[in-house]
Every structure is written in C-alpha cells, then in structure tokens.
Amino acid sequence: MAKAQALPLRKDVPVPLTWDLTTVYKNDDAFETDFSFIQDQIKVISQLAGTLENSADALLKATDLYLDLNRKLEKVYVYAQLKNDQDTSENKYQAMFSRVEALAAKFAAAVSWFDPELLKLTETQMKQYYQTAPKLTNYKRLFDQTFKQRGHILSNDVEAVLAGAGDIFSSGEKTFGILDNTDLPFPVVTDDNGNQVQLSQGVYGILLESTNQKVRKQAFQKLYEVYGQFQHTLAATLTTNVKNHNFKATVRNYHSALEAALAANEVPTNVYENLIEVVNKHLDLLHRYVALRKRILNLDELHMYDLYTSLIGKKSPKYSFDQSKKIALEALQVMGPDYVNHVKEAFGNRWIDVVENRYKRSGGYSSGTYDTNPFILLNWKDNLDNLYTLIHETGHSMHSYYATHNQPYQYGDYSIFVAEIASTTNENILTDYLLDKFKDDTAMKKVILNYYLDGFKGTVFRQTQFAEFEQYIHEQDAKGQPLTADFLDKYYKHLNAKYYGDAVISDDEIGLEWSRIPHFYYNFYVYQYATGFAAASTLADGITSGSADHVEKYLNFLKSGSSDTPTNVMKKAGVDMTKPDYLEHAFEIFERRLNEFEKLTETES
Incomplete structure (x- = not known):
C-alpha cells in the first residue's frame, strides 16, 4: 500500500505562503500590552454608567472611550483568531483566543448599560446635545441605529447578564468548531491516481470533482461515515x-429569531x-440542470456525489496560486487602476495564508479590522474553484x-448583508472575463459555463436551501419540537x-x-450568499x-461602509434588494447560460 500523503505541519509551510501577522503586533508581548490595557480600561468605562443624562460632554466622553476600547479589542481579537486558525492544535493560541473571547464578554458586560441609558435621552435632549457638543454629530447615525431598537433593548441589569453570558451562549458554535477542525478522525481514502490520502474538508472537495465515480462515492461515504458517528453530539x-x-x-x-x-x-x-x-419558483431550472448533468455523465443513477464532477469530461483546469493571481489581476482591470493597485498590494505583501496545513481551520475567509490590513485565509488547491475563491476573498478584502x-x-x-455582494461581484467579473477570453475556444467555454452553472447552483440554490433549513429548525424549536439527529x-x-428533483437520488448520507x-x-x-450573488x-453587468x-x-458603494442602511447603500449603487427584480434578473442570466451550455453539449453528443 502506498504511504498516505500527510498534510504539512505549520512550521514546514514556506514563509511566503503564510500571512504576516507582525503587521498587527510585532510579537505576542505587544499583544499582551494591549490586552492588559483593555482589561484596565474596562473598569474605567463601567464607572461611567449613569452619566449620559448629565450632559452632552458626558455622552461624548463615554462614546469616545467606548469606541476607542472597542477598536483596540477588535485588534487583539483578530490577532488571536488568526493565530489560532492557522494551527488549531497549538495550545498557546487556543488559550490566547479563549482569553480574548472572555475579555470581549467582559467588555460587553461593562458597556451593557450604554444603550439602555442612551434610549432614555429624548429627541429634544439629543438636539440640544448636538448643539452643545457638535462633535457628537459624528456619531448621529450610530446613535440612530440604537434608537431604532427601542422596545428590544432591555434594562441595564438584564443587558449586563446577557452580555456577561456571551461566552456561554457561544458554546455550541465553539464545540462544533473544535470537533470539526481538530477532533473528528477522518480516514484515509484512495484518490484518482490510486494514492492513499488523508481525508479533510479540502481533500473532500477535490475528490468530488474526480471523473471516477468510485472515487467520488468513496469520499462521500467515508466523510459522512464520520459525521454519522457523531451526529447526536452535533x-x-x-x-x-x-x-x-x-x-x-x-x-x-422580536417575533422570531429571523x-x-x-x-x-x-x-x-x-x-x-x-x-x-423566488428560488422555489425557479426550482424547475435546477431540476433541468440536474437532469442535464445525468444525461451528459451518462449515468443510470445520478447521486449527490455526482453533482460536483465536471460535465466536460475531464478534471478542472489546473491553476497554480501564482497563475491565479495573474488571472485575477487581468480580470479586475475593469475596476480601474486604483482598485487594481490595492489588489497588487494584497498579493505582494503577505496578506494571504495560502496552503492547507495540519490542523489549520478549513475553508476560506477574509478577516481584519480597522487598524490592520485585510487578511485572507485559503486552503489552496490547484483548480478553478480556488481561482474563484481567491478573487472572491479579494473582493471582501478590497471592500x-x-x-x-x-x-x-x-x-x-460594513453590514454582513452587503459583504457577499463585493465578493460575488468579483466572481461575476471573472466569469465574464473568462467567457470573453475563451469565446472562440469551445472546450474552455464549456469549462467556464460548467463552472458558472455549478457556482450558481452552489451559491444561489444551495445557500437558499440552507436558509430554508435554518429558518425551519428555528421555527420548529420555537414550537417545542426537539431537534434530534433523526428529526x-x-x-x-x-x-x-x-x-x-427526481433526476438525482437523495442518498441517505445527504x-x-x-x-x-x-x-x-x-x-x-x-x-x-444567495442575495449577494x-x-x-x-452590478457586474454594469461594470x-x-x-x-x-x-x-460601485467604488462609492465599497467606500460607504456602514454610513447608511445596507439596503439604502445598495439602492444608491443601482439595486433595490427589497424587491424581487434583482433575483429574477439573476435567474434570467442563469437560464441564458444554461441554454448556451445545452447547445454546446448537444452539438457534440
């Protein structure tokens, strides 16, 4: 039997492929200095409780200190989180992140009086405060966001209890994270070349792209075998x-958790x-696409593990990290020189943690705070999907x-609601760029269309399926239904x-x-993810x-931050997300490209 290919340890990853966290803190001692400062100042800000009604200057003083401490807290939080995520088995950074989470809970408890006290101020008082201390107008929208929450913010004592229990409330998420990233024992499986490889989230995604159904099936069954053993805990x-x-x-x-x-x-x-x-209205398009997949793959039975392999009869094109950076920069030229220069800065200054190492957090994300550059976590594999992940996370970082x-x-x-718009605008720009680049290359055009259709399936249909599931389980729990593994x-x-739909077998594992x-x-x-796409x-059509x-x-949208409500920010950018029109437009593009892909594949059948 061939020796299993183990993931590298963190210390063995080449430095240029890791993020440079010394731009946040030069060393852990510098982190500890800020940590201690926040600890001390938490006592100070808690003593300001009961002062907001005293004067405009008292409100200004409390607000300034609140924001200054929150700003520093975000910095220590990001540093500890990124250190922990790069190797979740390292006890030192597990403990550091745990300490920061506890500190964040203490801070939240220490300032929990602020919003209830702010709500005691009348509109007349606020007008007087703005006149007396004009610097307060810099925070007007911030205050207005709190005033919108009247009826939902509780008394000082209750808010303090809820804030202090923040660490406890997050226990389910934290336990899942440790299980999923560190403790679940994934087995060794066989890849396309007959090699024995250790299964991981990243490897699983690659194996599902295999053109060999046996490889896909084994990866699928072995992965869910592990989750099945722990489903009651999960x-x-x-x-x-x-x-x-x-x-x-x-x-x-509130009427609901939603x-x-x-x-x-x-x-x-x-x-x-x-x-x-709207997605349920257009499920016929997904059924049609799934039926097309079954026909092209020439399968008597289409299974859930057959939904990620290429429909063009070969593996995904290989793109190295360096090649992907070059392609991303070419595609993003339409955004103008200022945008492109900042992308070059991200690519050239170790803002990105590239490769998968043992115990590294799975998936990909962009993270950072006001006083750091944006950082990107990847678990790189040489394929088209990772090219899209790179440009997706770059969209977050540029935002x-x-x-x-x-x-x-x-x-x-900026609001979480608009975050996925920036990232998926980049994805759509890349798709347009590649389709134009390969407009006379039928084979590559099919590859890109295949990827787009699969991406739409995964981003719009799949994420809406998740959203429908999430809403359902919250509603069922609210009704008293036990959320057992079987249920x-x-x-x-x-x-x-x-x-x-009927064209695919919903295997028990799914x-x-x-x-x-x-x-x-x-x-x-x-x-x-779905609304953003x-x-x-x-937006991408216009650009x-x-x-x-x-x-x-579009650039003004990126620059807006949270200076207005997210739906208003989007209206100014040209999209009204309170109406279904933009969703219908997305399905029109999907159907048009599905038609195009069907014609290309029918010509060769």
Whole structure:
C-alpha cells in the first residue's frame, strides 16, 4: 500500500505562503500590552454608567472611550483568531483566543448599560446635545441605529447578564468548531491516481470533482461515515445554538429569531422571504440542470456525489496560486487602476495564508479590522474553484480596505448583508472575463459555463436551501419540537429532494449534511450568499459594460461602509434588494447560460 500523503505541519509551510501577522503586533508581548490595557480600561468605562443624562460632554466622553476600547479589542481579537486558525492544535493560541473571547464578554458586560441609558435621552435632549457638543454629530447615525431598537433593548441589569453570558451562549458554535477542525478522525481514502490520502474538508472537495465515480462515492461515504458517528453530539451543538437565537429573540421582544437576526443588520425580513419564494419558483431550472448533468455523465443513477464532477469530461483546469493571481489581476482591470493597485498590494505583501496545513481551520475567509490590513485565509488547491475563491476573498478584502480608508472608525465596517455582494461581484467579473477570453475556444467555454452553472447552483440554490433549513429548525424549536439527529436528518433529506428533483437520488448520507455546515452557527448568515450573488450579477453587468459611471458607483458603494442602511447603500449603487427584480434578473442570466451550455453539449453528443 502506498504511504498516505500527510498534510504539512505549520512550521514546514514556506514563509511566503503564510500571512504576516507582525503587521498587527510585532510579537505576542505587544499583544499582551494591549490586552492588559483593555482589561484596565474596562473598569474605567463601567464607572461611567449613569452619566449620559448629565450632559452632552458626558455622552461624548463615554462614546469616545467606548469606541476607542472597542477598536483596540477588535485588534487583539483578530490577532488571536488568526493565530489560532492557522494551527488549531497549538495550545498557546487556543488559550490566547479563549482569553480574548472572555475579555470581549467582559467588555460587553461593562458597556451593557450604554444603550439602555442612551434610549432614555429624548429627541429634544439629543438636539440640544448636538448643539452643545457638535462633535457628537459624528456619531448621529450610530446613535440612530440604537434608537431604532427601542422596545428590544432591555434594562441595564438584564443587558449586563446577557452580555456577561456571551461566552456561554457561544458554546455550541465553539464545540462544533473544535470537533470539526481538530477532533473528528477522518480516514484515509484512495484518490484518482490510486494514492492513499488523508481525508479533510479540502481533500473532500477535490475528490468530488474526480471523473471516477468510485472515487467520488468513496469520499462521500467515508466523510459522512464520520459525521454519522457523531451526529447526536452535533445535533446537540446545533440545538444549543438554535435555542440561543430563539431565547434572545424572545427576551428582546422580536417575533422570531429571523426578525431579530435581520434587524441587527437593518434588513427587512421580506428580503429573506423574497429569496426563498423566488428560488422555489425557479426550482424547475435546477431540476433541468440536474437532469442535464445525468444525461451528459451518462449515468443510470445520478447521486449527490455526482453533482460536483465536471460535465466536460475531464478534471478542472489546473491553476497554480501564482497563475491565479495573474488571472485575477487581468480580470479586475475593469475596476480601474486604483482598485487594481490595492489588489497588487494584497498579493505582494503577505496578506494571504495560502496552503492547507495540519490542523489549520478549513475553508476560506477574509478577516481584519480597522487598524490592520485585510487578511485572507485559503486552503489552496490547484483548480478553478480556488481561482474563484481567491478573487472572491479579494473582493471582501478590497471592500474592507475601501471602507476603512474612507470612513471614520464608527462607520468603517460594513453590514454582513452587503459583504457577499463585493465578493460575488468579483466572481461575476471573472466569469465574464473568462467567457470573453475563451469565446472562440469551445472546450474552455464549456469549462467556464460548467463552472458558472455549478457556482450558481452552489451559491444561489444551495445557500437558499440552507436558509430554508435554518429558518425551519428555528421555527420548529420555537414550537417545542426537539431537534434530534433523526428529526434533522429526515427533514434535511426531504428538503434536499425538493431542491434537486427526481433526476438525482437523495442518498441517505445527504441527510447528514446539516451536521458539517459551520454556517448554521452564524445566525441567519447563509441567505446573504444567495442575495449577494444575485445583486452582484446586476452590478457586474454594469461594470463589464465598460461604463465609468458604473465603476464609480460601485467604488462609492465599497467606500460607504456602514454610513447608511445596507439596503439604502445598495439602492444608491443601482439595486433595490427589497424587491424581487434583482433575483429574477439573476435567474434570467442563469437560464441564458444554461441554454448556451445545452447547445454546446448537444452539438457534440
């Protein structure tokens, strides 16, 4: 038997392929200095409780200190999180991240009085305060966001208890993370070349792209064999998380956990409802695509593990990390020189942690804070999907860069709701670039169309399926239904069958998919992948048309941060996400490209 190919240890990863966290803190001692400072100042800010009604200057003093401490807390949090994520087995950084989480909970408890006290100030008082201390006008939108929460913010004592229990409320998510990233014992499986490889989240994704159905089937069954062994524990961690959301929504006087989650981002629930309604309306397109997949692959039975292999009869094109950076820069030229120069800065200054190493957090993300550059975590594999992941996460990072460099700290972040719009706009620009580049190359055009259709399936259809599942389990828990592993398995399999239709067999293992999705712990996050992709379709169409006006509007959107509500920011960029039109437009593009792909494949059949 060939020796299993083990992932490298962190210390064996080449330095140029790791992120440079010394730009955050030169060393751990510098981190400890800020950590200690925050600890000391937490005592100071807690003593300001009861002062906001005294004077405008008292409000200004409390607000300035609140934001200054929060800004420094974000920096220590990001440093500890990134250190932990690069190697989740390292006890030192596990402990560091745990300490920061506990510190964040203490800080939240220490400032929990602020919003209830702010709500005691009347509109007349606030007008007087703005006149007396004009610097307060810099925080007007920040204050207005709190005033919108009247009826949902509780008394000082209750807010202090909820804030102090933040670490406890996150226990389900933390337990899942440790299990999923460190403790689950994934087996060795056989790859396309007959090599024995250790299964991981990253390797699993590659094996599902295999043209060998036996390889796909083995990876699928072996992965879910592991999750199946732990499904009752994972049902308990997910239930803890759902109960956390429902409890907080109830005590804060929201009708549902969904309403509470979306209200936190100033997003009306009709945005979520429109998404599920419009996607369900167009499930026939997904059924049609799945049936096409079965025909092209010439399979008597199409299984869930057959949905990621290429439809063009070969593996995904290989793109090294260096090649992918070059392609991304070429595609993004339509964004203008300023944008491209900042992307070059990210690519050339170790903002990216590239390769997968043992115990590294799975997946990919962009992270950072106001006083750091944006960092990107990848688990690189040489394929088209990782090229798209690179340009996707670069979109997040450029959004962060423009927001932090054009807004004051209090508005230098942006709503989670619009975050996925920047990333998927980049994806759509890349697709347009590649389709144009290979317009006379039928084989490559098929590859790109195949990838786009699969991407749409995964981003719009699949994430909406997740969103529908997430809403359902919260509603069921609120009704008193126990979220047992058996209950979750059965419903998830039923929902999967509805989405993918009769052409595919919803294998029993797919009922376990809920147990390995980290986003179910993010409190109604996944729907934004779908809404973001659909909105990005409209934005990318305008940008790739060559119109400078569309580019300017888009860059202004990136620069806006949280200076306005997310739906208003998007309206200014040209997309009204409170209406279903942008979703319908996305499905028109999908159907057009599905038609094109069908014609190309029928010509050769």
